[in-house]
Amino acid sequence: xxxxxxxxxxxxxxxxxxxxxxxxxxxxxxxxxxxxxxxxxxxxxxxxxxxxxxxxxxxxxxxxxxxxxxxxxxxxxxxxxxxxxxxxxxxxxxxxxxxxxxxxxxxxxxxxxxxxxxxxxxxxxxxxxxxxxxxxxxxxxxxxxxxxxxxxxxxxxxxxxxxxxxxxxxxxxxxxxxxxxxxxxxxxxxxxxxxxxxxxxxxxxxxxxxxxxxxxxxxxxxxxxxxxxxxxxxxxxxxxxxxxxxxxxxxxxxxxxxxxxxxxxxxxxxxxxxxxxxxxxxxxxxxxxxxxxxxxxx
Amino acid sequence: xxxxxxxxxxxxxxxxxxxxxxxxxxxxxxxxxxxxxxxxxxxxxxxxxxxxxxxxxxxxxxxxxxxxxxxxxxxxxxxxxxxxxxxxxxxxxxxxxxxxxxxxxxxxxxxxxxxxxxxxxxxxxxxxxxxxxxxxxxxxxxxxxxxxxxxxxxxxxxxxxxxxxxxxxxxxxxxxxxxxxxxxxxxxxxxxxxxxxxxxxxxxxxxxxxxxxxxxxxxxxxxxxxxxxxxxxxxxxxxxxxxxxxxxxxxxxxxxxxxxxxxxxxxxxxxxxxxxxxxxxxxxxxxxxxxxxxxxxxxxxxxxxxxxxxxxxxxxxxxx
Numbered sequence: 001x002x003x004x005x006x007x008x009x010x011x012x013x014x015x016x017x018x019x020x021x022x023x024x025x026x027x028x029x030x031x032x033x034x035x036x037x038x039x040x041x042x043x044x045x046x047x048x049x050x051x052x053x054x055x056x057x058x059x060x061x062x063x064x065x066x067x068x069x070x071x072x073x074x075x076x077x078x079x080x081x082x083x084x085x086x087x088x089x090x091x092x093x094x095x096x097x098x099x100x101x102x103x104x105x106x107x108x109x110x111x112x113x114x115x116x117x118x119x120x121x122x123x124x125x126x127x128x129x130x131x132x133x134x135x136x137x138x139x140x141x142x143x144x145x146x147x148x149x150x151x152x153x154x155x156x157x158x159x160x161x162x163x164x165x166x167x168x169x170x171x172x173x174x175x176x177x178x179x180x181x182x183x184x185x186x187x188x189x190x191x192x193x194x195x196x197x198x199x200x201x202x203x204x205x206x207x208x209x210x211x212x213x214x215x216x217x218x219x220x221x222x223x224x225x226x227x228x229x230x231x232x233x234x235x236x237x238x239x240x241x242x243x244x245x246x247x248x249x250x251x252x253x254x255x256x257x258x259x260x261x262x263x264x265x266x267x268x269x270x271x272x273x274x275x276x277x278x279x280x281x282x283x284x285x286x287x288x289x290x291x292x293x294x295x296x297x298x
Numbered sequence: 299x300x301x302x303x304x305x306x307x308x309x310x311x312x313x314x315x316x317x318x319x320x321x322x323x324x325x326x327x328x329x330x331x332x333x334x335x336x337x338x339x340x341x342x343x344x345x346x347x348x349x350x351x352x353x354x355x356x357x358x359x360x361x362x363x364x365x366x367x368x369x370x371x372x373x374x375x376x377x378x379x380x381x382x383x384x385x386x387x388x389x390x391x392x393x394x395x396x397x398x399x400x401x402x403x404x405x406x407x408x409x410x411x412x413x414x415x416x417x418x419x420x421x422x423x424x425x426x427x428x429x430x431x432x433x434x435x436x437x438x439x440x441x442x443x444x445x446x447x448x449x450x451x452x453x454x455x456x457x458x459x460x461x462x463x464x465x466x467x468x469x470x471x472x473x474x475x476x477x478x479x480x481x482x483x484x485x486x487x488x489x490x491x492x493x494x495x496x497x498x499x500x501x502x503x504x505x506x507x508x509x510x511x512x513x514x515x516x517x518x519x520x521x522x523x524x525x526x527x528x529x530x531x532x533x534x535x536x537x538x539x540x541x542x543x544x545x546x547x548x549x550x551x552x553x554x555x556x557x558x559x560x561x562x563x564x565x566x567x568x569x570x571x572x573x574x575x576x577x578x579x580x581x582x583x584x585x586x587x588x589x590x591x592x593x594x595x596x597x598x599x600x601x602x603x604x605x606x607x608x609x610x611x612x613x614x615x616x617x618x
Contacts, residue, residue, distance in 0.1 A: 045500045067428045069465060087502070110475045117474075139474050146472040173499030173509075185497065253472035265471065275465075 045172070048297040049184060051230055051289060052083035052169060059238060061285035063095055070107045070155045070251050074100035079285060081167055089167040092192070093224070097158040098199075111151045118149065145267050146253045148211035154252035156200040158279075159215065161244070163222050165192025175229065184230040194222040194244055201252030205268040211252070220246035226283070234292035238285035247274040406496065407508040408555050409612045410442040417560055419603025421454065425563070426598045429466050430525070432482045434459040436601065438489075446493040452518075456482035457537075462525060470527070478572040478590065479525040482597075483537040485566065487518030487544050508552045515545045520566060524573035524589070532582040533573070542568035556610040562601045570595035 063075040076099060081091020103111075117139055136144075148154055171187040195217055202214035226240030255273050258266030266272070376383035417438035424432045433456070440450030460481035470476055491514035498508045520542035526533040546564035553559070574590035581587075 044504055044506050048500070048503070066425060069428050069469075106469070106477060109477065110469075110473045113475045114473070143472070143474050151473075170502050171499040172503070173497050175495055175497035175511075177495045185499075187499065251469070251472070253468065255468040255472055 043298075046298070048086075048172065049230075050086045050295040050297055051184065051186070051228075051236070052089065053086040053295050055083050055294070056290045057081045057083060057089065057091070057287055058290070059285040059287040061093070061095065061238070061240075061283050063242070063281045063283040065158075066280040066282060068104060068250075070104055071152075071157065072102045072104065073097045073158050074102070075158065075161065075281070076100070077161070079287075081165075083167075086172070087169045089169070090165075091167065092162065092164040093190070094160070094162045096160050098160065101157055103152055103155075107151055107155070110147075114143070114147050114151060117143070144208045145206075145265070145269075146251075148209075151251075154201045154211045154213065156198060156248050156250040156252060159197040159199055161194055161196050163192045163194040165190045165222070165224075186228050186230075188226055188228070190222075190224040190226070190240075192222050194220050196220060196244065196246060198248055200249045200274075201269055203269050203271070205270070207254065207267065207269050210269075213252075218246045218248065220244055224283070228287060233294055234289050236287040236289070238283070238287050240283040240285065242281050242283060244279040244281070245277065246279070247276040249273045249275070250277070406445070407498070408510070408552055408558075408607070409445060409614065410448070410493065410607065411445040413442050413607045413609065413612065415440040415442065415448065415450070416606045416608070417452075417603055419560065419562070419601040421456070421459075422600045422602050424597055425600055426596065429463055429477060430479050430481055431461040431463070432456050432459070432597060432599065433461065434482075436485075436603075440489075440491060448491045448493075450489050450491060450514075452487055452489065454485040456484060466527070476527045476575065478575065479527055480522050480570055480572070480595075481525050483521040483523070485518065485520040485542060487516045487542065487566075489514045489516030489544065489546075491548075509558075510550050510552075512548045512550070513546065514548065514562075514564070515543075517541070517543050520568050522568075522570060524571065526573060528573050528575055529577045529582055529588075532577075533588050535573075535588065538571070540568045540570070542566050550605055555612070556607040558605040558607075560601075560603050560605045564599050564601060566597045566599065568595060569593070 057079065059079040061077050061079055063077065065073045065075070075095035075097040077093065077095025079091065079093045081089040083089040117137070120137055120140075167188050167190045169186050169188040173185050173187075175183045175185050177183065196219070197215060197217055199213050199215050202210070202212045204210040204212075222242060222244045224240045224242040226238055228236040228238045230236040249269070252269070253273065254265045254267060254269055255275065256262050256264065256266075257268055257270050257272035258264045262272050415438070417440065419436050419438070421433045421436060424430075434454060436452060436454035438450055438452035440448040442448040462479060462481075466477060466479060491512045493510050493512045496508070496510035498506055500506050518541075519539040521537045521539040523535040523537045524533075526535060544564050544566045546562050548560060548562035550558040550560050570593050572590045572593055574588055576587075576590075578584050578587040
């Protein structure tokens with residue numbers, strides 16, 4: 001016995017650690033039973049259906065872009081990959097986005113105002129030499145760089161995407177739907193590099209009356225997370241969420257390039273008008289696996 | 299020294315519940331011969347001895363094995379008091395129709411019936427509002443009437459977290475078109491939720507975790523107001539609650555039988571009042587001219603949070 005404060009301090013530390021260990025012990029008792037029971041050393045899953053291992057995957061897919069300001073794009077494509085193991089695959093996703101594009105309400109709204117504005121004629125337009133002629137209307141002049149006759153024709157769009165990628169499938173499981181339908185499932189992530197074909201408003205200076213578009217290719221990282229629901233031995237329904245971050249000019253507007261920090265319009269369309277955006281999309285696919293027979297684990 | 303003794307006493311007290319934890323529960327349940335505690339999986343063989351004798355486990359005659367016409371198995375009772383000796387015609391009993399439900403999965407990892415679920419979350423993003431993001435905290439409280447059906451309420455608070463996108467200003471400047479914007483203050487809904495799917499995943503082929511998926515729907519209120527963009531110098535709107543309906547889809551990933559990560563996608567539909575795109579140039583302060591048309595609006599939110607089920611433990615009705 002001692003009244004040494006250092007000893008007391010150490011004792012308290014030891015007790016605290018001991019109590020913490022006791023707390024762990026209380027939870028780990030069930031675990032020990034697993035370890036020492038008949039299942040000790042057994043794998044977490046036996047007779048696992050290896051849907052992916054050494055099989056080719058062909059998955060026609062439809063992707064829907066999310067949070068679009070000016071137009072939604074529906075990309076038609078497919079995922080092709082070879083599953084080296086049940087958890088690792090190499091392949092790619094490709095899609096065409098130039099076929100289906102739907103303008104948003106904002107685009108319709110702007111176009112409606114734009115048409116009204118263009119229909120308005122300042123007195124000097126009909127009689128340019130008349131007294132008090134002020135040229136085009138103020139709003140026409142202020143939007144001359146940004147708005148052509150049809151907004152839709154100057155919008156940026158994703159034409160195509162080709163994304164070589166790896167697919168990692170860390171989680172395999174099963175699902176009971178309404179206690180009557182039973183499906184095997186898996187969860188995967190697919191990191192890769194995307195080559196994106198874009199159509200955007202062409203760079204110009206001066207830009208009044210210049211609303212042509214040009215194509216370019218953007219290279220961006222991409223990552224997808226998804227779930228597969230196996231319908232039978234050789235097919236599955238897939239849902240996937242994908243991020244595709246890169247900068248582009250979606251509205252064809254002059255929004256930057258001048259003023260402080262280049263955050264103000266400069267009456268030019270340039271690379272500065274491309275704004276970074278984490279493009280998001282949801283994909284639905286139907287996956288086919290070849291050969292049609294899967295393997296089963298031990 | 300006194301403190302050390304107190305510390306040792308606490309440590310000793312800590313040991314008692316650690317060892318007594320399974321014993322008390324198992325013992326109590328095994329005596330009843332009816333249930334097996336969810337926390338004592340590994341020791342179910344012990345309790346199963348009694349419980350398996352009667353399947354359902356809640357019959358009064360449980361725990362003693364079969365009762366024959368001659369009182370086999372209850373011989374002592376018959377010897378002591380022949381009048382109390384139960385007499386059953388086994389042929390008759392065997393011929394009785396059995397309405398036993400057969401479940402494809404005999405033991406669910408989590409039983410929800412008659413448990414409360416606390417579900418705090420954060421609205422991560424509005425998935426369909428590119429103009430104003432309505433993030434913020436929320437909390438839900440659900441009571442499970444059955445294992446799959448719950449009634450609940452939730453409350454969401456948005457007021458300080460509305461985020462007017464930079465994009466709005468850029469469009470106004472570039473196209474000279476103002477888009478009416480709205481922000482949220484709070485929302486509250488009463489919901490029914492239904493667990494339509496459950497399952498489990500093996501992670502890296504090494505560990506297993508359980509999950510379930512649910513749909514929900516309900517009615518409530520959403521307090522919103524326009525953000526003055528057409529005439530911000532004169533207009534100042536106040537929040538007003540509106541009738542709001544919601545439908546949603548959620549996923550819970552269980553870390554234990556009472557704690558789960560909870561992700562949900564919810565769509566709130568309501569009739570929004572937008573700012574008037576025109577101005578009263580004679581009297582811009584006239585409030586009746588500030589509001590424009592109504593528009594049915596949907597806000598799809600992605601929520602991430604966790605679920606805590608109470609009571610923390612539960613009993614299975616059927617043996618494993």
